[in-house]
Amino acid sequence: MAQVLPAERDLRRVIGDGDAVPDGEVDGLTEQDLLELYRSLVLLRTYDERSVVYHRQGRIGTYAIFWNHEAMQAGSVYALEDEDWIFPSYRESAIALLRGMPASVILQWWRGHPSGWWNPADYNVAAICVPIATHVPHAAGLAWGKKLRGESAVAIAYFGDGATSEGAFHEGANFAAVTGAPLVLFCNNNQWAISTPITAQTRAKALVDKAVGYGIPGIRVDGGDVLAVYEATREAVARARTGGGPTMIEAVTYRAAPHATADDPSAYIDLARVEEETRNECVGRYERYLERLGIAVDPQIKVKAQETMRRGIAEAEAEPPADMSLVFDHAHVEPLPSFESELRELRGG
Ligand SMILES: Cc1ncc(C[n+]2csc(CCOP(=O)(O)OP(=O)(O)O)c2C)c(N)n1
Numbered sequence: 001m002a003q004v005l006p007a008e009r010d011l012r013r014v015i016g017d018g019d020a021v022p023d024g025e026v027d028g029l030t031e032q033d034l035l036e037l038y039r040s041l042v043l044l045r046t047y048d049e050r051s052v053v054y055h056r057q058g059r060i061g062t063y064a065i066f067w068n069h070e071a072m073q074a075g076s077v078y079a080l081e082d083e084d085w086i087f088p089s090y091r092e093s094a095i096a097l098l099r100g101m102p103a104s105v106i107l108q109w110w111r112g113h114p115s116g117w118w119n120p121a122d123y124n125v126a127a128i129c130v131p132i133a134t135h136v137p138h139a140a141g142l143a144w145g146k147k148l149r150g151e152s153a154v155a156i157a158y159f160g161d162g163a164t165s166e167g168a169f170h171e172g173a174n175f176a177a178v179t180g181a182p183l184v185l186f187c188n189n190n191q192w193a194i195s196t197p198i199t200a201q202t203r204a205k206a207l208v209d210k211a212v213g214y215g216i217p218g219i220r221v222d223g224g225d226v227l228a229v230y231e232a233t234r235e236a237v238a239r240a241r242t243g244g245g246p247t248m249i250e251a252v253t254y255r256a257a258p259h260a261t262a263d264d265p266s267a268y269i270d271l272a273r274v275e276e277e278t279r280n281e282c283v284g285r286y287e288r289y290l291e292r293l294g295i296a297v298d299p300q301i302k303v304k305a306q307e308t309m310r311r312g313i314a315e316a317e318a319e320p321p322a323d324m325s326l327v328f329d330h331a332h333v334e335p336l337p338s339f340e341s342e343l344r345e346l347r348g349g
C-alpha cells in the first residue's frame with residue numbers, strides 16, 4: 001500500500017513584509033538568478049498589462065488576465081530545465097515567453113489566428129488549454145511516457161482552484177500517482193472560478209489536502225512570493241526527476257483582476273480584499289525585497305519588455321488574415337454540401 005502523507009497546511013514564504021515578517025533566502029540562488037527572476041516577472045506583467053490595452057483597442061479578442069499571477073508562473077518555470085514540459089491553462093497563456101516564444105505567437109492565439117498555434121515540441125510547451133482540467137491527464141500521460149522511456153524530463157500542469165472539482169483533474173492526479181509519473185500538479189488557487197468562490201468549490205480545509213487522497217506529497221505556498229514558489233517547485237521537480245513521482249503544489253493568492261476582459265467582478269468579489277491584494281501585488285513585493293537586499297535593477301528591463309510587446313503586436317498585425325476555408329477544412333473527411341455556400345457567405349460573397 002502506498003504511504004499516505006499528511007498534506008502541508010501552512011503557507012511557505014521567503015519574502016518578508018519589510019516590517020515584522022523577516023526576509024528569508026533560497027539556498028543556491030545567486031544575484032544573477034534573482035535578477036533573472038525579476039526579468040521574467042516584468043516580462044509577464046508587461047505582456048498582461050499591454051494585452052488588456054490591446055483588447056480595449058479591439059486588437060485582440062477576449063483575454064484572460066493574469067495580473068498578480070506572475071510570481072506563480074515565473075517562480076515555477078525557473079525551477080524547470082528546458083527539457084521539461086509545460087501544460088498551461090488559459091491563465092498561463094503567456095508562459096511560453098519564458099521559453100523564448102515570440103510575443104506575436106501568443107497574441108495571435110488571442111486574436112484567433114492560426115499562427116497562434118505552435119508545434120509543442122519546439123518549446124516543450126503544450127497548447128493553451130481552455131476546457132478546465134482536461135490537460136491534466138495529458139500531462140500525466142506525457143510524464144509517464146518520459147518515465148517509461150527512461151528519460152529525465154518531468155512535466156508540470158497548471159490549473160485553477162475550480163479545476164480541482166473536475167473529473168479530469170482527479171483522473172490525471174490518480175493516474176500520475178499510481179504510475180509514479182514525474183509530474184508537478186500546480187494549482188493556482190486564486191479563490192475564484194469566475195464568480196464561484198472557493199467556499200462553494202470544496203469542503204476541504206485546503207486544496208492541497210486532496211494530495212493525501214492520491215498518496216502523494218502536497219506543498220502549500222504563498223502564490224505572491226516568487227521565491228517561495230521557486231523553492232517549492234524545485235523540490236517537487238527534484239523528487240519527480242529522481243523517481244519520487246508526482247507532487248501537488250497549491251499556490252494561494254487572491255484574484256485581483258477580472259476573470260477575463262468580459263467579466264465585471266464588482267458584482268460578486270470582495271472589493272476590499274482586491275484592494276489589499278493589489279497593494280501587495282507580487283511584482284512590487286519582489287522589487288521591495290531586492291531593494292532591501294541592496295540589489296539594483298536595470299531600468300532597461302522594463303523598457304525591453306515594452307519593446308517586446310510593441311514588436312509582438314506589430315508582427316501579429318502584419319500577418320495576413322487566415323483564409324476562412326480553414327474553419328471547414330478539417331471538420332469532416334467528406335465536406336458537407338452546405339460548406340460551399342457557407343464559405344461564400346463568410347467571405348461576404
Ligand atoms: C470543462 C469546462 N467547463 C466550464 C468552463 C467555463 N469556465 C471557464 S473559466 C472557468 C473557471 C475556472 O476557474 P479556476 O479553475 O479556478 O481557474 P481560474 O480561471 O481562476 O484561473 C469556467 C468554469 C470551461 N472552460 N471548461
Ligand SMILES: [Mg+2]
Nearest residue numbers: 160161192193
Ligand atoms: Mg480560480
